[in-house]
Amino acid sequence: MNRKTYASILALTLLAIVFLTACSSSSAPPVIAIAGASPASGTTVTTDYGTLTAVVTSNGTPVGQGVSVTFTAPTAGPSGTFAGGASSETDLTDSTGTATSSLFTANYVPGAFAVAVTTLPAAGGNINLTNGGGVYSFYVTGTEAINGGPNFYALAGSVVLDAAGDVVPYGDSVSNPTGISGEQDYNDAFGLTSPEPSGDAILAEPLALVAVGGQYTLTLTTNNTALGVAGVETLGVQFVNNSHALITQFDGTATSSGSLDLQILPSTPGASFAFTLSGVDPAYNSVVYGGVFGLAATTPAPTPPTLTLTGIYDEDDAGAVSTGNTLTGIASQSDALGRGTITGTNLGGYVGTLNYYIVGPEAVRLIDVDANDSAVGSAFGQGTATFTNASLGAACAPAQCSVFGVESNSYGFLYATAGQIAATPAASPDTTDGTFTGVGDVDEEGSVCVDSVTLVPPCTIAGTYFVSGTTGQNGYGNLTITAGDLGDVSVLGIYMTDPALNLNDPNNTTGGGGALVAELDGLNGTGVLTPQTDTTPGDFTGSASSYAFGAQDFFCSICEFDYVGQGSFTAGAFSGTGLLSDPYNAFDSGSAMNTGVGFSGAPLADATESATGRYTMYTTNETPNPFVITVPAFVVTNPVTPPTVIDFNVAIYQASGTQAYWIDEDTFSLSLGSLQQQGDMSLVPAVRRARAAVKAAAKTKQKQK
Amino acid sequence: MKRLFAGLCVLALVSAISPLALVQAQTAADDKRPFAYDVAKEVTLSGTVLSALDKPAKGMIMGSHLLFATSSGSVDASLASLALQGKHAVSIAAGQQVEVTGVMKTIKEKQVFLARTVKVGGEVYTIRNEHGYPVSQHSRERASRKSAGEGL
Numbered sequence: 001m002n003r004k005t006y007a008s009i010l011a012l013t014l015l016a017i018v019f020l021t022a023c024s025s026s027s028a029p030p031v032i033a034i035a036g037a038s039p040a041s042g043t044t045v046t047t048d049y050g051t052l053t054a055v056v057t058s059n060g061t062p063v064g065q066g067v068s069v070t071f072t073a074p075t076a077g078p079s080g081t082f083a084g085g086a087s088s089e090t091d092l093t094d095s096t097g098t099a100t101s102s103l104f105t106a107n108y109v110p111g112a113f114a115v116a117v118t119t120l121p122a123a124g125g126n127i128n129l130t131n132g133g134g135v136y137s138f139y140v141t142g143t144e145a146i147n148g149g150p151n152f153y154a155l156a157g158s159v160v161l162d163a164a165g166d167v168v169p170y171g172d173s174v175s176n177p178t179g180i181s182g183e184q185d186y187n188d189a190f191g192l193t194s195p196e197p198s199g200d201a202i203l204a205e206p207l208a209l210v211a212v213g214g215q216y217t218l219t220l221t222t223n224n225t226a227l228g229v230a231g232v233e234t235l236g237v238q239f240v241n242n243s244h245a246l247i248t249q250f251d252g253t254a255t256s257s258g259s260l261d262l263q264i265l266p267s268t269p270g271a272s273f274a275f276t277l278s279g280v281d282p283a284y285n286s287v288v289y290g291g292v293f294g295l296a297a298t299t300p301a302p303t304p305p306t307l308t309l310t311g312i313y314d315e316d317d318a319g320a321v322s323t324g325n326t327l328t329g330i331a332s333q334s335d336a337l338g339r340g341t342i343t344g345t346n347l348g349g350y351v352g353t354l355n356y357y358i359v360g361p362e363a364v365r366l367i368d369v370d371a372n373d374s375a376v377g378s379a380f381g382q383g384t385a386t387f388t389n390a391s392l393g394a395a396c397a398p399a400q401c402s403v404f405g406v407e408s409n410s411y412g413f414l415y416a417t418a419g420q421i422a423a424t425p426a427a428s429p430d431t432t433d434g435t436f437t438g439v440g441d442v443d444e445e446g447s448v449c450v451d452s453v454t455l456v457p458p459c460t461i462a463g464t465y466f467v468s469g470t471t472g473q474n475g476y477g478n479l480t481i482t483a484g485d486l487g488d489v490s491v492l493g494i495y496m497t498d499p500a501l502n503l504n505d506p507n508n509t510t511g512g513g514g515a516l517v518a519e520l521d522g523l524n525g526t527g528v529l530t531p532q533t534d535t536t537p538g539d540f541t542g543s544a545s546s547y548a549f550g551a552q553d554f555f556c557s558i559c560e561f562d563y564v565g566q567g568s569f570t571a572g573a574f575s576g577t578g579l580l581s582d583p584y585n586a587f588d589s590g591s592a593m594n595t596g597v598g599f600s601g602a603p604l605a606d607a608t609e610s611a612t613g614r615y616t617m618y619t620t621n622e623t624p625n626p627f628v629i630t631v632p633a634f635v636v637t638n639p640v641t642p643p644t645v646i647d648f649n650v651a652i653y654q655a656s657g658t659q660a661y662w663i664d665e666d667t668f669s670l671s672l673g674s675l676q677q678q679g680d681m682s683l684v685p686a687v688r689r690a691r692a693a694v695k696a697a698a699k700t701k702q703k704q705k
Numbered sequence: 706m707k708r709l710f711a712g713l714c715v716l717a718l719v720s721a722i723s724p725l726a727l728v729q730a731q732t733a734a735d736d737k738r739p740f741a742y743d744v745a746k747e748v749t750l751s752g753t754v755l756s757a758l759d760k761p762a763k764g765m766i767m768g769s770h771l772l773f774a775t776s777s778g779s780v781d782a783s784l785a786s787l788a789l790q791g792k793h794a795v796s797i798a799a800g801q802q803v804e805v806t807g808v809m810k811t812i813k814e815k816q817v818f819l820a821r822t823v824k825v826g827g828e829v830y831t832i833r834n835e836h837g838y839p840v841s842q843h844s845r846e847r848a849s850r851k852s853a854g855e856g857l
Contacts (some may be wrong), residue, residue, distance in 0.1 A: 150790075151843070190843060284843035285834070319742075319836025413740065413839055414767060414786065445767035445785075447739045447812045484737030522741070522836050555767070667764065667813070 031057050032069070032117055034125045042130040044162035045108050046170040046336070049080065052101040052127055054117045055093075062097025069099030069119045071127075078111030078131045080104050105172070106131040108265040110163075110242070110683050132163025133685050135170065135263045135337060137357040138235070139365045140249055141278065141376045142256025142552060143410040143560040144188050145583040145592075147226075150559070152280045152411035153192070153254055154376035155233075156367040157184025158263065158337040158357050159202050159220060165209030165686035167202065167220070170336060179204065182220070183339055185355050185367050186227050189280050189374035196353065196369050197341060200224040209237070209686045212595050214566050215579050216686060217250060218260075228253050235260070236579035236593075238548045238564035241679035243507040246550035248562040248581045252592035255581040256410075257552040257562045257673070262507055264360035265338050269295055269307070269331075270381035274475055274495035276516040276526040278409040279368055279375025282350055285318035286412030287375065288526050289347050290493045290518030292382065292476045293327050307331040312473045314493040315348050316524035323478075323493070323520065334358055342366075351375070362498055363506030377526065380506065380516065383498030387467050387475040389429035391496055394512055394531035396611075399424050399436075403613060403653040405661040406492070406517055406527030407552065407672040414554040415523055416672040417442040417489045418653050418663040419458065420532060420612045421479075423465060433464040436479070439612050441651045441663050442487040443670035444523070449487040456620060457651060457665060458612075461485040467496055477515070479529075491521035494529060503528045504659060504674055511659065527672070530655040535613035537605050539657030541572045543677070549576065549599070551673025553664060559584035563629070565599055566678065573602040580631060586669075587644040591634035598630035598643075603652050613654035619647055626650075627664070739812040742819060742837020749806040750775050750818065754825070757797045759789040766812055768839075771795075771820065773803050782807065782818040784832050785839030793845040795823055795830045808837070 033055040043049050052071050056063045072088040073079045082089040083102035091099040104115070110133060114126040137158045144153035159182030160170045169179040182202030187193045194200045200222040208219045216237040225231040229251055236250035243262035249255055276290040293311025309329035315322050327345065334340035338358030345351050350373055357365045362381025368374050385391065393400030399422035407416040419440025426432035439458040442449045449459040462485060467477035475496030483490050494515040497503060502511025512531035519525045534540075550564040565578015576599045583592040602625045603615035617627040626647035633641035648669060654660045657677065664671040752775035759769050769784040782805050788795045797803070804824040810817055821833045831840050831848070 280843075283847050284841050285838065318834055318840075319838035411841060444740055446761070447766055449737075488738045488740045490738075522838060667766070668761075670767075 032119060032123050032125050033057060034117060034127055041128060042132055042163065043106050044133045044160065044168055045106050045110055045131045045135060046160065047168075048103045048105040048172055049129060050103065052104050052115060052117075054099050054125070054127075056097045056099065056119055056123070063093060064097060065093055065095045067093040067097070067099070067119055069093060069117060071101050071104075072116040072118070073104070074113050078107070078109045078113040080106045080129070080131070108135050108263060110134045110262070133161040133168070134243075135160050135265060136260050137263050137338065137359050137365055138247060138258065138260040139357070139367065139376055140235070140247060140256035140258030141409060142249065142254060142562060143584075144192070144254040146253045147188060147190060147192050149254075150410070150584075151188045151190045152284075152374060152409060153186070153188040153256070154279060154367055154374050155184060155186045155249070155256070156355070156357050156365045156376060157199075157202065157220075158182050158339055160337075161209060161685045163685055165207065167205040167208040169204055175336060181205070183337055184220070184222065185369050186224070187367065187369055187374040189284065189370075189372055192226055193369065193371045193374075194224060199339070199355070200227070211686055212579065213577055214238075215564060215595075218247075236564055236581060238550065238566055238578065239678075239681050239684050240505060240548040240676045241508070242681055242683040244505040246548055246564045246676070248550065248564050248579065250579055250581050250593050252583050255560050255562045255583050255592075257550055261359045261363070261505075263338050263358060264507070265358060266334070267338070267358050267361040269358070269364070270362050270383075271295060272382040272474060273364070273379040274382055274497050274516050275366060275377060275379035276495065276518045277347070277366060277368065277375040277377035278524075278526040280373060280411050281317050281348060282372040283318075284411070286409055286524055287315065287317040287348060288409075288518045288524040289313050289315050289375070290495050290516060290526065291327055292473060292495050294472070295331065298330065304333055306333070309342060309345075310472070312476055313347065314518060314520050316518065316520045316522070317348055319522040319524075321491075321520045321522070329354070331356070359506045362501055378516070380497040380501055380503060382475050382496060383500060385499070386469040387477075387496045388469050389423070389425035389434035389465065389467050391467055391475075392425075392434070392465065392494070392515065392529070393421070393423050394533045396422060396532065401532040402514060402529045403532050403655045403661060404517060404527060404529045405653070405663065405672050405674070406489070406519055406525045408523065408525040408554075410554070410560055412524055413445065414670060415442060415444040415489075415525065416663050416665075416670045417486065418651065418661045418672060419461060419486070420614060420653050421461070422611075430469055433466045435462070435464055437462045439608070439614060440481070440486040440489070441665055442489050443663065443665040444487050446667040446670070447487065448665045448667070456618070458614060459486050465494070467494070488521065488523050489519065491519070493518040493520050502659075503530065504676055530659065532613055532655050534656040535610055535654055536657070537572075537609065540654045540660060541569050541574070541603055541605075541615065543569060543657055546678045547576075547675045548678050549578070549662075549673060549675045551662065551664070551671040553669055553671035555586050555669035559586060561586045563597065563599070565597065567599060573600070575600045580629070582631075587629075587631040587646065589631045589634045589644055594631050594634070596632055599627070600630075601625060601627035601650065613660075615652040615654070617648075617650045617652070619649055739810060740819070740837060742808055742833065744835050746808045747806055747821065748809070749804055750780060751802070751804050752776075752780065754797055754799050754801045754803050755779065756799055757789055757795075764813070764815070766817060771797065771803070771805065771823065773805065780805070780818050781815070782820040782823075784820055784823070786841070788830070788832055788842070790842060793842045795825070795832070796828070797823070797825050801825050807833070
């Protein structure tokens with residue numbers, strides 16, 4: 001073979017290799033290189049990630065333009081949407097093989113998720129993203145110390161937090177041109193009422209949610225300088241889980257108790273609701289309302305569309321009771337933060353406008369925003385069931401058991417009551433009253449109900465109840481405790497809710513629903529009836545879980561203090577720490593805002609605990625075991641000022657291993673509050689920041705080594 | 706020490722208060738509903754103010770209290786919350802003549818006069834409404850504004 005022949009064979013071989021390679025290349029699937037989101041893979045709920053991009057290559061070479069790439073985000077849970085609100089979008093690659101989506105905006109749900117990226121044939125990958133922070137609704141009610149107080153006041157609002165605990169604007173410059181970070185309505189009915197219909201704006205505030213021991217403070221800077229400290233309100237916050245916290249105003253200008261809850265937005269409200277409100281009327285006397293209502297699209301539909309509200313309600317206005325009143329109203333659509341307006345309610349003949357803040361499709365906070373009257377409360381969905389007497393309580397053979405807690409507002413006749421009932425629905429529960437027996441505790445301005453034989457609480461109670469299933473008043477009912485069984489507590493309006501709701505923690509689907517309660521007998525207060533599903537001490541005082549707790553306490557005249565905290569049981573003894581708001585100086589600590597406050601006591605199960613779920617922490621028990629609050633002195637002195645330690649007589653009613661109510665029944669003090677088992681808190685905004693800080697510190701240390 | 710001394714004085718005074726003969730004894734049923742207010746059982750008592758307490762002494766029910774001496778003995782009148790606080794507080798001082806309308810109740814095994822109105826110094830203050838429900842200082846202020854034609 002000569003050189004020429006060799007050259008020809010080599011050329012042919014090379015040609016064959018090139019040909020074969022080319023053939024195999026053309027049949028190989030393209031590859032997607034995930035370029036990710038630009039500028040970041042994490043953003044605050046409601047804000048945009050920028051665009052999502054993916055590069056399609058074939059054998060490491062960009063495929064060139066015109067290849068279809070589909071981005072698909074989850075349709076539920078943490079996710080986002082592309083321009084136009086779609087959860088999926090198909091884009092073509094450009095000359096560099098890069099497919100770029102439209103702006104991708106986080107929805108309202110915090111958490112991690114993946115956007116699937118696919119092209120044909122069958123190549124795919126994920127872009128991993130995380131929505132941080134959350135949009136939270138909040139409400140509190142209590143005693144205002146400014147503006148010539150003590151006054152009644154109510155506050156409800158919505159605020160956006162990022163993952164680091166900063167208060168940040170929602171959306172973008174198009175959806176939120178003024179850059180507000182939240183909105184709220186404040187009403188003391190005594191000259192400090194937020195301007196309507198706008199309400200107050202909550203402004204961006206870095207480092208707004210700050211850890212203080214196991215609790216947090218949340219600073220809300222508003223555009224209303226008459227409120228709080230020159231427009232700045234501070235809340236004390238105790239998280240129960242990622243989506244729920246107990247709160248109190250914590251800045252010395254007011255003290256109160258309420259709840260902070262992650263909002264599910266947008267939400268289409270359910271068809272029927274139960275509600276209660278507590279506040280003051282135009283004469284500044286205490287008033288409560290409770291009832292049920294349905295919502296339906298207004299016809300003919302106005303622009304924008306509204307919902308027409310029809311229902312039935314009861315009222316106790318400073319002892320003047322009226323029941324079965326007609327309720328009407330028109331509900332506007334909610335805005336981006338879940339705030340809307342209900343007009344024309346005419347509650348009590350004078351409540352013109354209620355604003356609402358959506359927590360979710362079956363939970364809404366309500367606040368009366370009229371200048372001369374004020375009230376705040378909640379509306380909870382009723383689900384789809386037709387209620388009967390048998391709907392009340394959880395099975396505790398042979399009866400249906402519930403625990404209850406009701407308290408006056410800060411401007412009423414001050415009282416608190418809690419108890420347990422075992423109900424027996426009538427044979428014909430749709431038409432006949434059911435009956436119940438049980439036990440209860442009540443403290444009326446220092447007067448405590450005691451058993452006639454033992455001369456200590458609880459009092460034995462009995463009575464009748466009825467729950468309507470009639471269309472238009474489904475779940476509307478009443479419960480009457482035989483007069484004198486439980487002091488002056490006798491007639492309660494009860495308004496049934498969806499069993500898939502937890503009335504203390506509306507984002508939690510366990511808890512069994514129960515009913516909202518309004519007292520209608522001259523005393524007026526509001527509260528809840530919660531199905532009692534577990535009285536086993538081992539699941540509560542014997543539990544290894546930790547509990548968030550809080551209470552609203554009235555003492556002496558119209559003085560109030562409030563606290564939130566967390567603690568746990570060890571060998572049946574409870575110990576916790578928390579924040580205590582005390583502008584009226586009950587503890588004489590030198591400060592209205594007390595941190596590192598100690599809470600302790602060892603609940604003693606009643607002899608009847610297995611049937612009632614009741615425990616006591618009493619100075620009068622054979623072995624005294626009072627509930628002790630220890631408030632450190634605020635001013636550091638030399639010698640050191642000792643803390644203020646006050647013993648309280650407290651009874652507890654266990655609804656389950658996850659929730660209980662506690663009532664203080666002293667001559668100088670009364671309160672009602674709850675203990676709620678804590679859950680996952682990994683997504684609580686400032687927790688993430690705290691963890692990041694720990695990680696960063698560790699990295700720095702390693703580098704230094 | 707001053708506060709402690711004042712408290713002891715009040716305690717001594719309250720413990721010396723004797724049930725009034727002119728007030729009918731309460732029934733057991735009434736005792737079980739301590740704050741149930743029956744306007745039909747109202748009486749008016751006249752006397753001399755001994756002291757006014759904006760906060761209760763130990764053993765008293767919550768709220769403000771007016772201690773006054775009648776010809777039949779001393780009376781602890783409950784003025785409910787806020788009666789002695791704020792701009793429209795009841796203006797009252799020891800030694801003044803007073804007429805108090807209300808209902809005598811047994812609360813915590815002691816006789817307490819739930820005051821509905823207090824007449825002192827030519828002024829009539831409403832403490833509770835006809836249901837026995839406490840009327841706040843703000844309510845009194847709004848009522849006075851209304852009567853002055855200012856509206857609410």
